[in-house]
């Protein structure tokens with residue numbers, strides 16, 4: 001999947017706030033049987049969103065109509081577990097463009113970036129404050145400015161810088177396809193193979 | 199001059215190109231694929247109109263959603279069958295070797311790679327599966343990737359990767375009776391935490407690791423990902439060489455001597471762990487770091503900080519356990535012995551050691567699932583299958599099975615399963631299923647009694 005160019009966004013946020021959300025929770029294994037890219041959004045957090053009889057679990061945050069938006073606020077170590085890219089697809093298909101956590105599992109982070117989702121890593125304290133803020137004022141809007149690397153409330157009362165590797169940032173902003181980039185390096189790869197023994 | 203770590207030596211020798219302020223273009227020696235995370239990657243190739251660049255360096259197997267009985271029949275589940283058919287079609291179109299269902303080399307991707315000799319010291323290895331870290335046991339850089347990256351490797355035999363930090367975990371001490379490599383890695387994960395190695399590539403060292411068999415080392419490296427590590431590796435030695443000698447596709451003798459960390463090399467983080475007083479370990483919660491020695495109680499909520507208290511209560515609610523309680527003696531209804539963590543011949547031997555001459559309890563369903571057809575064959579040659587069926591737990595056919603329950607081997611909601619796999623996440627073994635991770639010894643002992651049992655009573 002080539003990443004689409006990432007535009008600045010202004011959106012409310014959903015305060016999930018759970019630590020160690022693993023990819024089996026983001027999308028359970030039984031939904032991994034598709035052979036095409038399809039729509040994985042309907043099964044995002046399936047076991048939390050739906051009761052065992054298929055009805056909506058009203059207690060789960062995504063089902064609370066007062067919260068919506070393209071930003072997901074999560075606890076630490078988001079996306080741990082399996083390498084399934086379906087987790088990133090499900091989040092993206094559902095409509096999330098930005099995920100905030102105090103830290104992300106490595107494979108998930110790559111999968112997110114490869115699908116145009118921006119994983120923003122900020123401190124646990126700030127996450128905790130944001131969770132409180134959004135829980136009490138769900139209407140709070142945030143601006144994500146990737147170019148300036150700033151996450152802020154619209155009124156700028158909270159303004160946080162975030163880090164992102166220069167190369168990844170460029171790829172996201174321009175929507176570059178890294179596979180095309182590598183295909184164009186084929187000469188170098190063949191030269192490398194010639195050097196390689198065994 | 200500053201020395202280099204084993205990890206750096208392998209990584210640096212595979213860098214095709216370094217992007218300034220960006221990732222490295224890393225050459226991949228071996229790529230493993232399976233039915234679940236590859237179809238969309240092949241679709242991507244189709245859209246780009248490119249073929250697989252180096253098909254000889256990719257090996258495919260059907261493992262994640264295959265049934266573990268009657269594999270000679272057509273796969274009943276339509277979606278699974280479609281995925282398996284798609285894998286075959288893609289492999290045919292791109293000239294990739296596939297060990298499909300019923301092939302003598304079929305099995306779980308991380309079991310067959312090493313046993314067939316594809317996995318070799320000094321290699322870079324990737325697969326669209328997080329437990330690719332298993333192959334690090336041979337002194338290889340092996341890590342899991344997403345489907346976009348599978349497409350990347352199929353198209354270019356390279357991958358864009360940032361070099362992780364280096365961590366070394368030294369494991370020392372004397373291993374007590376009833377303690378296995380599984381207990382050791384569960385203990386390491388419990389000590390470091392589920393995110394204790396995020397951003398790092400781990401080298402396991404120390405006398406305990408050196409004394410382990412290749413199977414034991416694979417179990418350790420396999421679970422590196424459960425503490426967030428990019429991967430885990432172990433320097434190859436005589437034990438490694440002995441294992442890979444005479445394997446089907448081994449290239450013959452390897453100069454494993456080159457593959458070690460220099461004495462004066464430094465790590466970004468170094469940890470020492472003593473396992474001398476370790477006893478068999480079981481998990482009680484919903485991530486692999488939530489574990490305790492089998493004779494001890496679950497941590498008390500009041501002893502934890504606010505954050506940890508919250509995640510522990512959430513886990514205990516799911517598992518139906520109380521803070522502070524002991525879980526030894528709790529009733530179980532399912533036992534799963536298998537997976538890429540503990541589905542190898544030594545694991546089946548461990549299970550057989552306990553099941554020999556005994557019967558499994560009436561109230562339990564036992565799934566013994568070999569990691570591959572080769573493992574199954576060996577088990578039969580050693581008479582283990584007979585021991586299992588005499589005990590009332592016939593050995594099944596290979597596959598991932600109840601490790602992620604994509605096939606029919608699902609644990610029903612509310613039931614407790616002792617599993618030798620690697621993840622006790624909510625619903626991992628079926629919606630509402632409760633998983634307790636343990637070694638094959640502990641799982642087999644619990645199969646006999648029907649309650650969570652310390653295997654030492656049978657040893």
Ligand code: SF4
Nearest residue numbers: 329537538598601602
């Ligand atoms: S056995 Fe489990 S962990 Fe291993 S490859 Fe299969 S599903 Fe993944």
